[in-house]
Amino acid sequence: MTFPATRLRRLRRTGALRSLVRETRLDLADFVLPLFVAPASVPNESLPALGRFSVEDLVPEVDELAHRGVSAVLLFGIPETKDEEGSGAWDDDGIVQRALRELRPRYPELLLVADVCLCEYTSHGHCGVLDGDEIANDETLELLARTAVSQAEAGADAVAPSDMMDGRVGAIRAALDDADLGSTPIMAYSAKYASAFYGPFREAADSAPAFGDRHGYQMDPANVREALRECALDLAEGADVLMVKPALPNLDVIRAVRDRFDAPLAAYNVSGEYAMIKAAAARGWLDERTAALESLTAIKRAGADVVISYWTKELAAWLVA
Ligand code: PBG
Numbered sequence: 001m002t003f004p005a006t007r008l009r010r011l012r013r014t015g016a017l018r019s020l021v022r023e024t025r026l027d028l029a030d031f032v033l034p035l036f037v038a039p040a041s042v043p044n045e046s047l048p049a050l051g052r053f054s055v056e057d058l059v060p061e062v063d064e065l066a067h068r069g070v071s072a073v074l075l076f077g078i079p080e081t082k083d084e085e086g087s088g089a090w091d092d093d094g095i096v097q098r099a100l101r102e103l104r105p106r107y108p109e110l111l112l113v114a115d116v117c118l119c120e121y122t123s124h125g126h127c128g129v130l131d132g133d134e135i136a137n138d139e140t141l142e143l144l145a146r147t148a149v150s151q152a153e154a155g156a157d158a159v160a161p162s163d164m165m166d167g168r169v170g171a172i173r174a175a176l177d178d179a180d181l182g183s184t185p186i187m188a189y190s191a192k193y194a195s196a197f198y199g200p201f202r203e204a205a206d207s208a209p210a211f212g213d214r215h216g217y218q219m220d221p222a223n224v225r226e227a228l229r230e231c232a233l234d235l236a237e238g239a240d241v242l243m244v245k246p247a248l249p250n251l252d253v254i255r256a257v258r259d260r261f262d263a264p265l266a267a268y269n270v271s272g273e274y275a276m277i278k279a280a281a282a283r284g285w286l287d288e289r290t291a292a293l294e295s296l297t298a299i300k301r302a303g304a305d306v307v308i309s310y311w312t313k314e315l316a317a318w319l320v321a
Contacts, residue, residue, distance in 0.1 A: 049310035086121030104155030145175035173238035197272025258303025
């Protein structure tokens with residue numbers, strides 16, 4: 001049936017009709033808000049969701065989030081001091097561990113996810129330990145595993161390794177099992193690209209590499225088949241949730257992973273994606289809310305089940321408005 005019998009505009013005529021046939025909806029239950037815990041609070045005026053919270057200030061913030069209906073947060077830590085190995089990452093009295101111990105008993109329903117990576121904790125800013133100028137893969141695995149165990153012990157509901165070392169999901173899975181923490185899910189940053197869109201995060205988390213770049217461990221943005229191989233390996237090693245990151249430049253990757261695998265899929269709407277819209281909105285070039293909602297809807301439509309986004313707090317207000 002073609003025009004004029006078929007007129008697709010009929011179902012676009014009113015808001016009620018458009019709503020009736022809408023294929024993708026945003027549900028706060030699918031969203032995760034990243035939070036930065038640091039020795040002292042440092043608000044960020046232009047990019048509010050990239051501000052840092054002291055453990056003390058984090059509690060009232062999370063209180064507000066919980067009241068707004070936010071269901072999950074992803075914790076990143078900025079330690080007091082950094083060293084070559086990133087020992088602050090697995091310190092039982094580390095910044096994320098302390099935050100988890102504060103939050104866990106207060107918010108039993110809130111999902112607490114802990115980022116597992118060394119770059120915020122190493123003096124050189126790389127995601128693994130160094131062997132000369134090389135990032136040593138296998139030596140890093142044990143440190144990541146220790147980090148995940150100490151986070152789970154402190155109360156994390158799930159751990160999210162973002163380092164991109166080979167074999168880290170298996171190492172973390174084995175260490176959690178050994179520590180009797182085998183029921184802790186691993187949300188693996190399976191297809192994490194070496195992206196220019198992490199800039200504002202690295203400033204917020206003080207995690208920019210002191211030399212070189214991350215191309216030796218994060219994925220080449222030109223590749224999609226490789227992303228599928230990463231996902232297959234992570235699942236085989238015991239990952240529970242897969243992730244594609246960043247989201248918007250990689251909607252095709254999200255779709256490819258969704259079509260190939262049945263595991264839950266997360267997509268990380270990263271700091272640069274947030275910053276681009278914030279900056280354009282500050283200049284009056286586009287409307288933040290509409291642009292953000294369009295972006296988040298596109299990420300879900302591409303096939304993501306879970307979206308990690310700096311807009312999660314605003315989204316809670318937008319969805320009730
Ligand atoms: C740490 C990590 C990064 C992000 C999440 N975890 C930065 C990086 O890999 O350099 C980026 C998130 C964002 O930009 O919002 N490995």
